[in-house]
Amino acid sequence: MTRKRPPGEGSIYQRRDGLWVGAVTIGYTPRGNPRRKVVYGRTRQEVARKLAELQVQRYRGLLSEPTQISVRDWAEDWLRRKGAEVRPRTLESYRYHLAHALPSLKDPKAHDPLGRMRLQSVQPLHVRRLLDGLRLSPHAMRTVRWLLHAVFEDAVRMELVHRNPVAPVRVKGPARKSPGRTLQPEEARRLLEALDEHPSPLALALRLMLTCGLRRGEALGLRWEDVDLEAGVLHVRRAWAKVSGKGVISEPKTSSGYRSVPIPPTTLERLRAYRESVRGLSEEEVLTSWLFPGRDPSQPVHPDAPDHLLRRLLARLGLPQVRVHDLRHTYGSLLLAHGAPVELERKGWTTPTPTSPRASTATSWKRSAGGGW
Known part of the structure; x- marks a missing residue:
């Protein structure tokens, strides 16, 4: 048995076993096919409430479309774009420091758990554990963290992810760098x-x-x-x-x-x-x-x-x-x-x-x- 839904509510119907099902379109595939999010509930009102919450998240940009882009591939694209903005030596420094967190940027065959994850799958805990496992100076740690944040922030702007998983993660600041000495x-x-x-x-x-x-x-x-x-x-x-x-x-x-x-x-x-x-x-x-x-x-x-x-x-x-x-x-x-x-x-x-x-x-x-x- 199905019931007609109010306009804009999303698709809601009841299965033969009595469970209510709702679905809402959150985007489209590269071929133009709709991507849908499905929710379930014991009553129609419960499903309608869940769909309304999904609609709010969608309008806020919090339901990004899942993609198969890996962190490593996105970082590589980010570096390529930066190549047109910064000096060669700066770009070399970016790649060198990012490779501490994403070793596959340096060696495609390297063990790289974070680099092989999908962008949308990365959680702050993944970043926290990765940084905790690095043995770097405080200054280098801050640089790695800053670059990772920049890579994910670019993905946020492109609406590939709805939040930056690096943002909540903090690292210890470096000791104050001694200034260079000037001649008298x-x-x-x-x-x-x-x-x-x-x-x-x-x-x-x-x-x-x-x-x-x-x-x-x-x-x-x-x-x-x-x-x-x-x-x-x-x-x-x-x-x-x-x-x-x-x-x-x-x-x-x-x-x-x-x-x-x-x-x-x-x-x-x-x-x-x-x-x-x-x-x-x-x-x-x-x-x-x-x-x-x-x-x-x-x-x-x-x-x-x-x-x-x-x-x-x-x-x-x-x-x-x-x-x-x-x-x-x-x-x-x-x-x-x-x-x-x-x-x-x-x-x-x-x-x-x-x-x-x-x-x-x-x-x-x-x-x-x-x-x-």
């Missing part, structure tokens, strides 16, 4: 003197990082066409980053990384002398060549080369070891120590033009901060 003015002066005496062109690259606030990849990614020796300005247009142990050309780290930087007078003199030393090339060939070429002149020197030179020089001078990136921070500290406002640090966080009053003021700060640098 006297230490910076001694290092600059040592750089001037060193015959390697990489010494000039380190000088650019210290006196112009360039990142390592930005300095190594310079071509001669990026350096205006007449105006005393260099233009940051690309970076030379290390990915999988090799150098790769990429865009600057941020959109504000595209910038024009005034060159302090002493550093400009060193650049002009270095330019005069370039022999055997036509003017056009010089403009398209790298300031700091490697053994293969079609590419810049290896990204790690400045680090090795800086360590040797600091050890020889008896100065505490600092990272190459700390030269950039030293640059900002020296400017601020002489009263330069933050926006004049010209480190790629703000982008005043080289002809603006702020840009010329930045040059004057450099002159006062280090005797012309």
Whole structure:
């Protein structure tokens, strides 16, 4: 026996054994066939109430259509999309950390319980147990958890799952990371003197990082066409980053990384002398060549080369070891120590033009901060 249902209530009928059955459409298959959710009850009112609850969940987006997409496949798609948004080195870091939680991203044959689960099947407890089984530093654990959350959050936005199973899971925060050490003015002066005496062109690259606030990849990614020796300005247009142990050309780290930087007078003199030393090339060939070429002149020197030179020089001078990136921070500290406002640090966080009053003021700060640098 069947009874006609009110409009919008869903399909309700009574079986021959007396049990009431209700069904509601929650979506459609790729072929256009309806997907239906079925509920049961001892009375028609009970089934109608269950169907009403399903309708509310459906309208709230809480009844996502089941799919066969695995966590691993969705993570792979997410990484592929991220490849168009982030730098190669950043993408490599994403894949490396995600592989701690989803080993099949690195080796398709690896044991990967979470990666082989369907997206809709993952519960917070699965994530909790997975993270508890990892033996990583607190910082790495937070990174893995953050990436997993981003992968599932993307699935939520695409309405493949109705909630993010990583959201309730927390991991212990990392110990506070100690900031890099900046050089004191006297230490910076001694290092600059040592750089001037060193015959390697990489010494000039380190000088650019210290006196112009360039990142390592930005300095190594310079071509001669990026350096205006007449105006005393260099233009940051690309970076030379290390990915999988090799150098790769990429865009600057941020959109504000595209910038024009005034060159302090002493550093400009060193650049002009270095330019005069370039022999055997036509003017056009010089403009398209790298300031700091490697053994293969079609590419810049290896990204790690400045680090090795800086360590040797600091050890020889008896100065505490600092990272190459700390030269950039030293640059900002020296400017601020002489009263330069933050926006004049010209480190790629703000982008005043080289002809603006702020840009010329930045040059004057450099002159006062280090005797012309």
